[in-house]
Amino acid sequence: MPTWVAFATSVASAPSAEPAFAVSAEVLAIEGDFDYGEYLASECTTCHQASGGNDGIPSIIGWENEDFVTAMHAYKQKHRENPVMQMIAGRLADDEIAALAVYFKSLAE
Amino acid sequence: MTLNRRSFIGTSAAVAAAVSAPMVKAGGHGKPRVVVVGGGAGGATAARYIAKDSKGEIDVTLIEPTRTYYTCFFSNLYLGGFKEISDIGHTYGNLAAAGINVVHDWAVGVDRDAKTVSLAGGGAVPYDKLILSPGIDFVDGAVEGWDLSAQNAMPHAYKAGSQSELLKAQLKAMPQGGTFAMVAPPNPFRCPPGPYERVSMVAHFLKNNNPTAKIIVADPKPKFSKMALFQEGWSKHYDGMIDWVGPDFGGDNVSVDPGAMTVTIDGEVNKVDVCNVIPAMKAGRIAELAGVTDGNWAPVNAVDMSTKADADIHVLGDAAAQGDMPKSGFSANSQAKVCAMAVRGALTGSKVFPAKFSNTCWSLIDTNDGIKVGASYKATDEKIAKVDGFISKTGESAELRQATYEESEGWYSGITADMFG
Numbered sequence: 214m215p216t217w218v219a220f221a222t223s224v225a226s227a228p229s230a231e232p233a234f235a236v237s238a239e240v241l242a243i244e245g246d247f248d249y250g251e252y253l254a255s256e257c258t259t260c261h262q263a264s265g266g267n268d269g270i271p272s273i274i275g276w277e278n279e280d281f282v283t284a285m286h287a288y289k290q291k292h293r294e295n296p297v298m299q300m301i302a303g304r305l306a307d308d309e310i311a312a313l314a315v316y317f318k319s320l321a322e
Numbered sequence: 323m324t325l326n327r328r329s330f331i332g333t334s335a336a337v338a339a340a341v342s343a344p345m346v347k348a349g350g351h352g353k354p355r356v357v358v359v360g361g362g363a364g365g366a367t368a369a370r371y372i373a374k375d376s377k378g379e380i381d382v383t384l385i386e387p388t389r390t391y392y393t394c395f396f397s398n399l400y401l402g403g404f405k406e407i408s409d410i411g412h413t414y415g416n417l418a419a420a421g422i423n424v425v426h427d428w429a430v431g432v433d434r435d436a437k438t439v440s441l442a443g444g445g446a447v448p449y450d451k452l453i454l455s456p457g458i459d460f461v462d463g464a465v466e467g468w469d470l471s472a473q474n475a476m477p478h479a480y481k482a483g484s485q486s487e488l489l490k491a492q493l494k495a496m497p498q499g500g501t502f503a504m505v506a507p508p509n510p511f512r513c514p515p516g517p518y519e520r521v522s523m524v525a526h527f528l529k530n531n532n533p534t535a536k537i538i539v540a541d542p543k544p545k546f547s548k549m550a551l552f553q554e555g556w557s558k559h560y561d562g563m564i565d566w567v568g569p570d571f572g573g574d575n576v577s578v579d580p581g582a583m584t585v586t587i588d589g590e591v592n593k594v595d596v597c598n599v600i601p602a603m604k605a606g607r608i609a610e611l612a613g614v615t616d617g618n619w620a621p622v623n624a625v626d627m628s629t630k631a632d633a634d635i636h637v638l639g640d641a642a643a644q645g646d647m648p649k650s651g652f653s654a655n656s657q658a659k660v661c662a663m664a665v666r667g668a669l670t671g672s673k674v675f676p677a678k679f680s681n682t683c684w685s686l687i688d689t690n691d692g693i694k695v696g697a698s699y700k701a702t703d704e705k706i707a708k709v710d711g712f713i714s715k716t717g718e719s720a721e722l723r724q725a726t727y728e729e730s731e732g733w734y735s736g737i738t739a740d741m742f743g
Contacts, residue, residue, distance in 0.1 A: 252675045255371065255659040259652060259680075260736040269732025296712035297682050297729075300698050304678075304709060 234293075236286045241279055243311040250316030253309055256301065263320055275321025281314040353381045354669035357439050357449035359429040359608055361386030361414060363393075364455030364638030364654035366741040371662035373422050379670050383423040383447055385439065389413060391742075392482035394513060395651045396734055399686060401479075401490050402523030403530075410482060416743030429456075432612035434632055451665045454614070455638040455654065456606025457481070458512050461618065464602035465505055466577035475580035476597040479520075480512060492596045493527055499534040500595035503585045505576055506541040507600045510619075512640045512649045514547035515695070517600055519685040522552065525560040526688055538594070539566045540587045542574035547648075548685060548695055554716045555687035605641035619643035624701035625677055626664030627657050636661050645705025646697075653681045655737055660701075677701040684730030690720070692727030 254263075257273065265272040273281070287293040288302035289310075305313070358369040361384055369384040376382075390411045399405040414424045428442035438446040460478065462469065468476060479489040496502065502524055506517045521539055528535040546552075556564045567573040572588020578599060585592045604610075604618035614620045614629040620637040621630040622644050629635045638661055639654030647653040660677040667674035682696030697711030714726065 248673060249675060251375075252663060252673075253678075255663075256656065256678060256680055258736065258740050259655050260733045262736050262739050264739065266735060266739065267732070268735050269728045269730070270736060297694070297696055300696060300710055300712055301680060304698055 234283065234287045234290075236283055240286065240307050240311075241282055243307055245308070245311035245313070245315035247312070247315050247319070249309070250312035250314070253305070253313050254316050257313070257317075260297075265321065273317050276314070276318060278311075278314045278318060281317060282310055285310045285313070353379065354450045355381045355383070355448055356451045356453065356665060356669070357447050358382065358384045358453045358455065359386075359439065360455035360457060360606065360639075361388070361391055361417075361424075362455060362457055362639065362654065363395075363651035363737065363741055364640075364658045365453065366391075366414075366417065367655045367658035368453050368455065368636075368638060368662045368665075369422050370417055370420065370741065370743055371659055372666055373417075373420055375662065375672070376666050376670060378421065380666065381423070382421070383425060383449075384414070384417060385425045385427060385429045385441070385447070386414065387426060387428045388483070389426055390483075392486065393651065393734075393738065394480065394482045394516070395737075397479070397482035397486045398516065398520045398523045400486055401493065401520060402526045402686070404523075404686065404689075407487055412738055412742045414742065420743055429608050430611070432608070432635070434613065434635070437634065449634075450669060451634055451636065452612075453636045453638060453661060453665070454606075454609050454612060454620070454641065455658070456608045456641050458603040458605070458640045458649075459607050461602040461604050464507075465599050468505075468578050468580065468599045468601060472578075472580035472599070475583070476578060476599045478600055479598060480516075480600050480603075489596070489598060493524060494531070496528075496532055496535060496595045498532055499536075500532065501536050501538060501592065502528070502596045502598070503538045503540070503592065503594040504598045505578065505585065505600060506539055506543070506546075506573075508542045508574075508602050510649060511600070511603045513683070514648050514650075515552075515683055515685045517541075518546055518548065518552045519687075520598070521564060521566075522555060522560075522685070522687045525556070525563050528563065529560060535563070537564045538585070538587075538592060539564065540573045540576045540585065541566060541568050542576075544568050544570065547683070548693055548713065550716055551693045551714055552685075552687065555691060555693075559688040559691070603640070605637070609637055609641045616643070624704075624706040625660075627661040628664075636665065645699075645702075646708040647679060647681055647699055647706050648683065650681055650683050651737065652683065652733075653679070655740060656680055657706075679706055682733070684726065684733060686727055686730070690724040690727050692723055692725075692730055694726055694730070 261273045265274045288298040358365045373382045418424045431440040440446045477489045479485040575588045609620045614631040627636045640649040656679045679699035684694045693714040695713040698709045
């Protein structure tokens with residue numbers, strides 16, 4: 214598969230804005246630490262491929278910051294289903310979610 | 323120019339001094355050296371992350387005897403006909419291309435004073451930090467009548483590869499209406515839901531190919547992982563085919579005769595056609611040879627997976643006695659990342675963040691009927707301690723079960739990419 218197709222696929226799998234769920238502007242404004250995100254991301258890449266490959270589990274690379282942070286907080290607050298993600302997001306602090314967002318966005322660049 | 327050992331050491335020391343890198347922690351012999359023994363979910367992951375994240379600052383050697391590694395996870399799906407054997411085989415070319423020195427040999431000894439690992443093929447590999455991830459071996463005499471010489475007549479198929487293929491061949495050759503027996507292991511053992519997913523996959527195969535066949539499971543444990551979910555699934559999909567015999571009915575009093583192909587449960591002799599003996603387990607032998615085991619397993623410190631016996635030897639995965647995590651590929655992969663970060667920090671001064679662990683085990687009961695159990699963990703002074711967890715529920719919709727199975731396929735792609743690059 215050409216790279217651009219893989220990229221397009223991964224971007225397309227990002228969630229659209231979730232009308233029934235929103236996080237505050239303060240939380241969205243938190244600046245993530247890249248190095249911390251890189252370490253925390255190693256917990257995610259057991260399932261979500263760092264290459265953006267997605268066969269059964271969605272790609273999470275290249276998402277816009279707002280989409281990523283909103284999705285993670287939606288899992289954390291059990292607004293989105295899937296017990297694995299609820300558990301993983303459930304113990305991530307706001308700055309950790311921000312760090313992951315920065316790191317995974319960078320993987321598509 | 324010819325470098326002898328003395329001039330090589332001198333040159334390396336000069337370079338180290340010139341850049342004033344924290345290589346002093348490696349004992350003044352140039353780049354710090356990490357040796358990883360075992361190329362499964364723990365070892366391959368640790369080797370890959372240390373090499374990737376140290377960006378050439380650490381020499382990484384991976385010692386693994388097999389050139390193609392067959393994952394134990396998903397090997398039951400091969401028995402059930404959902405995967406080909408080639409689907410679960412992986413080679414080490416990508417790790418070698420990433421700069422890891424991949425040595426296909428058996429590690430047969432550890433000299434903790436000289437800090438070297440000796441190889442079956444001769445020679446010794448020096449280390450500053452040693453990571454052992456050798457998986458499991460079997461406890462001698464665990465099942466009366468069975469030892470490794472009987473593994474062709476009565477396969478364990480609990481180290482995937484030729485044993486898995488053997489068990490599949492025996493399953494296919496069963497006479498119509500024949501009997502498949504399993505001797506299940508006592509706790510603790512690799513992959514707690516594994517024997518019961520295997521029973522499900524064998525039943526799936528038999529239902530389609532040998533519908534009057536029977537399965538007997540002799541189990542020394544009164545309870546097993548995801549028990550209610552498996553039992554619900556067995557009633558739903560394989561009603562009357564599976565006879566699970568727990569300790570209340572003698573499942574803990576078992577002997578086998580591989581010559582006669584009999585399994586004796588609480589004094590009752592059963593003639594069987596296939597017998598899958600999964601004996602009691604212990605850490606892979608190199609952990610014992612290194613002197614880091616206490617009993618059957620190697621006790622480790624949760625914060626970095628270093629052994630209680632030797633701070634420069636780490637043990638990952640099934641072989642470790644670490645606390646609350648199940649012995650699973652996911653757990654080994656999770657522990658490997660914590661260990662890799664700690665080892666890199668100790669050798670190069672890179673940042674070390676607080677340890678976090680997680681695990682999820684998916685199992686397949688029948689086509690598109692997937693279930694899962696998982697938990698998150700943290701490091702305490704005492705052990706790896708469970709924080710939170712979840713498990714599939716009985717009575718879930720077919721759609722959710724199918725989604726769970728599809729998720730497990732995604733996980734397989736993810737973890738194998740994470741291990742082998």
